[in-house]
Amino acid sequence: MNNFSYTRVSDVASAVREIAADTTAKFIAGGTNLVDLMKENVARPGRLIDITRLPLNKIEATEDGGLRLGALVKNADTAYDETVRARYPLLSKAILAGASAQLRNMATNGGSLMQRTRCYCFYDTATPCNKREPAAGCSALDGFNRIHAILGASDQCIATHPSDMCVALAALEASVQVQSSEGQRQIPFAKFHRLPGDTPQIDNTLQPYEMITSIDLPPKSFAGNYCYLKLRDRASYAFALVSVAAALEMDGDRISTARLALGGVAHKPWRDGEAEEILNGKPASLKNFQQAAAAVVRNAKGYGENDFKIELAQHAIVRALQLAVSMEQPA
Amino acid sequence: MNQSRMPEVDGQASPVPPSTHSIQLEINGAAHALDVAPWTTLLDLLREHLDLTGTKKGCDHGQCGACTVLVDGRRINACLSLAIMQDGASITTIEGLADGDTLHPLQRAFVEHDAFQCGYCTPGQICSAVGLIDEGHAQTRDDIRELMSGNICRCGAYPNIVAAIEQVMAAARDDTSS
Numbered sequence: 277m278n279n280f281s282y283t284r285v286s287d288v289a290s291a292v293r294e295i296a297a298d299t300t301a302k303f304i305a306g307g308t309n310l311v312d313l314m315k316e317n318v319a320r321p322g323r324l325i326d327i328t329r330l331p332l333n334k335i336e337a338t339e340d341g342g343l344r345l346g347a348l349v350k351n352a353d354t355a356y357d358e359t360v361r362a363r364y365p366l367l368s369k370a371i372l373a374g375a376s377a378q379l380r381n382m383a384t385n386g387g388s389l390m391q392r393t394r395c396y397c398f399y400d401t402a403t404p405c406n407k408r409e410p411a412a413g414c415s416a417l418d419g420f421n422r423i424h425a426i427l428g429a430s431d432q433c434i435a436t437h438p439s440d441m442c443v444a445l446a447a448l449e450a451s452v453q454v455q456s457s458e459g460q461r462q463i464p465f466a467k468f469h470r471l472p473g474d475t476p477q478i479d480n481t482l483q484p485y486e487m488i489t490s491i492d493l494p495p496k497s498f499a500g501n502y503c504y505l506k507l508r509d510r511a512s513y514a515f516a517l518v519s520v521a522a523a524l525e526m527d528g529d530r531i532s533t534a535r536l537a538l539g540g541v542a543h544k545p546w547r548d549g550e551a552e553e554i555l556n557g558k559p560a561s562l563k564n565f566q567q568a569a570a571a572v573v574r575n576a577k578g579y580g581e582n583d584f585k586i587e588l589a590q591h592a593i594v595r596a597l598q599l600a601v602s603m604e605q606p607a
Numbered sequence: 608m609n610q611s612r613m614p615e616v617d618g619q620a621s622p623v624p625p626s627t628h629s630i631q632l633e634i635n636g637a638a639h640a641l642d643v644a645p646w647t648t649l650l651d652l653l654r655e656h657l658d659l660t661g662t663k664k665g666c667d668h669g670q671c672g673a674c675t676v677l678v679d680g681r682r683i684n685a686c687l688s689l690a691i692m693q694d695g696a697s698i699t700t701i702e703g704l705a706d707g708d709t710l711h712p713l714q715r716a717f718v719e720h721d722a723f724q725c726g727y728c729t730p731g732q733i734c735s736a737v738g739l740i741d742e743g744h745a746q747t748r749d750d751i752r753e754l755m756s757g758n759i760c761r762c763g764a765y766p767n768i769v770a771a772i773e774q775v776m777a778a779a780r781d782d783t784s785s
Contacts, residue, residue, distance in 0.1 A: 277646045308687050376757020376758075378741065381682060382683050
């Protein structure tokens with residue numbers, strides 16, 4: 277780990293002023309990803325601004341009937357919160373599918389959005405990586421790319437976003453509240469993370485001088501029919517090869533509203549409006565599920581080791597939709 | 608080394624950063640005033656500065672759980688936590704669980720169930736299990752397995768680890784229901 281200086285801030289205004297004044301500075305909260313990246317020399321901040329004591333650690337109702345998740349609420353406290361469990365069980369399940377109990381006790385909601393890819397090349401400073409060092413080249417394209425993207429990748433980067441929580445937040449259409457010295461703004465979840473394109477070093481649309489203050493959930497919570505299905509190489513404590521957040525509103529046997537978000541397949545949680553449209557207003561049948569699944573992967577591309585994900589994703593989508601209808605829990 | 612108080616930013620530019628900062632920690636019930644560099648992890652502070660070597664460095668990347676300690680009663684990975692950020696916290700390590708010569712019920716259960724072979728992961732397993740029982744979310748063996756998945760045992764003592772935890776969990780339940 278490189279040497280760095282440390283500043284602790286006690287209010288949001290100081291935090292955003294400090295970050296704007298020092299381009300080498302980074303915010304630190306749970307630290308579960310950043311400290312690890314610093315140990316690997318992938319992240320080399322000149323200064324850490326400790327935001328853990330800011331008053332952003334509450335879960336509270338919003339005026340529109342939704343729920344505001346403070347950026348500094350721990351993952352475990354969010355997942356086990358009674359209101360989250362009762363009203364947004366999809367989110368609770370997704371959080372509990374990720375990491376370990378220890379990490380969920382440390383990691384914060386805001387940090388979950390900011391965590392970086394677990395691409396092996398990105399983590400290995402001896403290996404070229406466009407995300408770590410623009411224009412260095414991508415070692416995963418023709419390398420060992422079992423965990424990599426099948427959707428929305430570029431010839432610069434095929435890394436995936438590793439979060440489970442974010443997949444549920446994408447399906448729930450959360451919004452991200454951010455603050456800077458210039459004021460507040462709101463970023464719709466679908467516009468928060470981005471695809472790699474020619475600038476894979478940029479993970480999201482948060483500006484370097486901005487801070488996430490909360491993640492707001494809309495009133496529509498899909499508590500009746502939902503499923504978070506995570507497929508991975510071991511039964512627990514592993515990143516998703518493919519995960520699916522399925523959220524349905526049912527009208528008898530018909531689907532009135534379908535939301536599908538996928539993890540482990542792209543540089544961001546993957547939504548596909550066309551696939552959801554195939555389900556909207558239709559009977560909850562295997563045929564319709566398969567059609568929607570085929571639509572999600574219509575432009576999918578494998579890179580060798582990860583070809584299996586194209587078929588796996590389709591089966592996962594069908595299974596998640598079936599479980600969302602029946603409300604059995606995935607094994 | 609240059610030492611100073613923590614630079615609290617309160618409307619003014621912070622002074623030139625010192626190389627160490629003074630922090631206060633309560634560790635296993637004893638108050639400690641310590642000077643730490645910002646990059647010292649809680650794990651290194653415990654092991655290298657305080658000789659509390661019960662807490663183990665396994666992977667040093669939050670993947671194995673050998674460094675699990677309790678901070679204000681909650682289990683975390685000490686290797687991914689900067690000591691400076693824990694200023695004011697109460698830390699419990701494996702050395703702080705026994706009451707004098709009387710082992711903590713989980714320590715006793717691990718011995719009774721032969722829940723280890725080499726023992727390297729054991730302090731982390733036991734601290735993690737203390738956290739697990741306090742959290743109260745595990746009801747079944749499967750829950751224990753899932754909620755202990757952050758602690759790897761390469762000797763493969765898992766069945767006995769789960770049995771030890773299950774015994775203490777059941778005893779705790781009986782205590783509260785009687």
